Amino acid sequence: QKEVEQDPGPLSVPEGAIVSLNCTYSNSAFQYFMWYRQYSRKGPELLMYTYSSGNKEDGRFTAQVDKSSKYISLFIRDSQPSDSATYLCAMSEDNFNKFYFGSGTKLNVKP
Amino acid sequence: DAGVIQSPRHEVTEMGQEVTLRCKPISGHDYLFWYRQTMMRGLELLIYFNNNVPIDDSGMPEDRFSAKMPNASFSTLKIQPSEPRDSAVYFCASTHGPVVTGLRQPQHFGDGTRLSIL
Numbered sequence A: 001q002k003e004v005e006q007d008p009g010p011l012s013v014p015e016g017a018i019v020s021l022n023c024t025y026s027n028s029a030f031q032y033f034m035w036y037r038q039y040s041r042k043g044p045e046l047l048m049y050t051y052s053s054g055n056k057e058d059g060r061f062t063a064q065v066d067k068s069s070k071y072i073s074l075f076i077r078d079s080q081p082s083d084s085a086t087y088l089c090a091m092s093e094d095n096f097n098k099f100y101f102g103s104g105t106k107l108n109v110k111p
Numbered sequence B: 001d002a003g004v005i006q007s008p009r010h011e012v013t014e015m016g017q018e019v020t021l022r023c024k025p026i027s028g029h030d031y032l033f034w035y036r037q038t039m040m041r042g043l044e045l046l047i048y049f050n051n052n053v054p055i056d057d058s059g060m061p062e063d064r065f066s067a068k069m070p071n072a073s074f075s076t077l078k079i080q081p082s083e084p085r086d087s088a089v090y091f092c093a094s095t096h097g098p099v100v101t102g103l104r105q106p107q108h109f110g111d112g113t114r115l116s117i118l
Helices: none
Strands: A005-007 A011-014 A017-025 A030-038 A044-051 A054-058 A063-066 A071-076 A085-093 A103-111 B004-006 B009-011 B019-024 B031-038 B042-050 B052-057 B066-071 B074-079 B090-094 B115-117
Touching: A005 A085, A011 A017, A011 A030, A017 A085, A017 A103, A017 B004, A030 A063, A044 A063, A044 B115, A063 B009, A071 A085, B004 B090, B009 B031, B019 B115, B031 B074, B042 B066, B074 B090
Parallel strands: A011 A103, B009 B115
Antiparallel strands: A005 A017, A017 A071, A030 A044, A030 A085, A054 A063, A063 A071, A085 A103, B004 B019, B019 B074, B031 B042, B031 B090, B042 B052, B066 B074, B090 B115
16 A cells, blocks of 8 residues: 555646645654645646644645545635646655655646 | 756666766755656655765665765766666755754755656
8 A cells, every 4th residue: 555645637627616636645653744736847846835734725725634534635726727737745754754745636727 | 046956857868878867956955855757656756865865765776776965966866777667757856954943844846857768
């Protein structure tokens, strides 16, 4: 079983829709949770970064962490065609520098 | 601020040749990571350095792969001899250790080297 599981998609939505992206994990020691966005032929860029449980909001993006269920989510409100990319979740333990990545979900927002 | 810089952006070479990928981390970052990304396996950590010292190379697939970090601003990943199954996008990322808050910092990625071994 992989440390981090993520549905590869693709996920196709109309412009303006609310998008929900999710990851599940098996390691209860994970404390740091990140979402990266990767455009085609580019490196992953950090979108959201949270420590431990709870919600974090940044503009149209909201990250949620539910440690009891070992489940994290990224919500995108009012999705735009420019949001079309692959979204990767990543996580890490408190005292460990390895970051474990999901395989990524490909999102397509149609105009 | 300059991000993580990788070179070359693309490399096409024949099986058996030596391949060297280069990375310049963000200034001030003391951790450097090498990843490989493929459709089948996603993003895999190969090796990471702290203060130029290799800390964990358990992800390096074979002895054909080697990585060095001679100073804080430069690292190389070498494949010798290369094989077609090494074809992938190789990313370098950097970060700095926990700062005043003690919280671990996220990684910043370069745009990768797209490697094709014929």
